[in-house]
Amino acid sequence: MxxxxxxxxxxxxxxxxxxxxxxxxxxxxxxxxxxxxxxxxxxxxxxxxxxxxxxxxxxxxxxxxxxxxxxxxxxxxxxxxxxxxxxxxxxxxxxxxxxxxxxxxxxxxxxxxxxxxxFTHIGHFTGVAEHASRPAGPGDLAAIHRLDTEVNGADRGILVDRLPGFAAEVRAVEGQGGITGYGAVWQNHDNGVIGPVVAETPRDARGLIADLAAGVEGPVRLDLDDRHPELFRWAVERGLDLATSTVVMAHGGPLPGDRRRWFVPMMQALG
Ligand SMILES: CC(C)(COP(=O)(O)OP(=O)(O)OC[C@H]1O[C@@H](n2cnc3c(N)ncnc32)[C@H](O)[C@@H]1OP(=O)(O)O)[C@@H](O)C(=O)NCCC(=O)NCCS
CATH class of the missing domain: 3.40.630.30 (Gcn5-related N-acetyltransferase (GNAT))
Incomplete structure (x- = not known):
């Protein structure tokens, strides 16, 4: 069947x-x-x-x-x-x-x-780029993969490897010891979707989101995780209004990794 x-x-x-x-x-x-x-x-x-x-x-x-x-x-x-x-x-x-x-x-x-x-926020982004990140290229993928594995507690290489082809833009935040955050934006049916966003601090996450959203023509979608409610107001003040919310559910144990550094999924369908 x-x-x-x-x-x-x-x-x-x-x-x-x-x-x-x-x-x-x-x-x-x-x-x-x-x-x-x-x-x-x-x-x-x-x-x-x-x-x-x-x-x-x-x-x-x-x-x-x-x-x-x-x-x-x-x-x-x-x-x-x-x-x-x-x-x-x-x-x-x-x-x-x-x-x-x-x-x-x-x-x-x-x-x-x-x-x-x-919490899904959608709208035309009215903020400006914060220049807190730089474009990421193929040479950054190994470092992004390592960071993503740490934060997710699992190997999501199948997604990281496809980011350059799938996303419209991938950006990285450079810290003292290398890449400490990364984000991407990809074009969906009717909006530019920001995600994933992995960052060391809410400030870095905001910078990444602003830098990615500033390049989108048309509406932007941002799925904010409820661990970081401080970003909700920031998003709404920049034209990204709360549209819907969904619950995150797990089966077989709590989610692994360091979810404190997890701000936005690549898309809800990928967890
Ligand atoms: C959510 C969704 C996938 C459920 O699909 P479904 O095939 O109806 O699911 P099931 O039949 O297995 O279960 C649904 C209900 O039917 C009941 N049911 C199952 N077999 C039954 C039967 N033979 N006779 C009577 N009731 C039955 C189930 O007990 C369940 O009852 P409940 O709603 O009171 O808990 C479907 O409604 C859907 O596609 N919704 C829109 C998209 C969506 O929101 N998807 C979820 C994304 S997170």
Missing amino acids: IDRLTVDDLDACLALAQERDWPPERHKWALLFEVGTVYGVRDGAGRVIGTTILTRYGASLAAISMVLVARDHERRGIGGALMSHAIGEAGGATIVLNATEYGRPLYERLGFVTVGRT
Whole structure:
């Protein structure tokens, strides 16, 4: 019943997303197909009516995303079956996800607990670059990878390696001993998304965000982690209004790493 989907099913996944009033985020789904395993359920005619993506970061951490079931097939256990399958395939790794209010009861039933909240801010950035960071190039990727592994407590090399191709811009904060922070901005369907942002201090995070956002034409999206509420007002004062919030949930233990230095996810789908 549960199939492994391929990038040939990308259009079918976008159609399902739109049917659930989610935007058709082609660039994002294409990355998720590359770095994750996409599970799907089809109806008798072959139409994709359910999806869930599992992205593994080594053996200890994984993210689940894009949990979608077609309206005309809801409440028949498809969402639960897809989630149970993905949890099994994670092989005991700690799993992180961002839950909408729709999905939360299902995840709680499956043993996920709330560990935080993400506040999505969207708007035209009215601030200015703070010149707190510099553009990062291919020669910085090894240092960024090391920093990202420390902060996430898991090897997310599959994401770091793809940043130069996926992101519109990657920037780094240089400290005394090398790179102490990094951030990126990438173009989604209808806005420029800031993320990830990893930084030593809230001040460095603000500098990175301002430097990245200043280069975006059109609306900017910023998913701020609730560990750093001091950034909320700063964002709102610069035109990035609070749009929605989701809960961060974990399964199989607390999130590893040094989350104090974790400010913004690359995208909620990747944890
Ligand atoms: C959230 C979502 C994925 C759930 O999918 P689903 O296939 O309906 O999930 P399930 O059928 O496994 O479970 C949903 C409910 O149906 C119930 N159910 C499952 N099988 C059932 C059956 N045979 N008869 C009656 N009820 C049933 C479940 O107990 C559950 O009940 P609850 O809501 O009271 O807890 C779907 O609603 C969706 O795509 N929503 C929009 C996108 C979204 O928000 N996704 C979550 C992102 S975090």
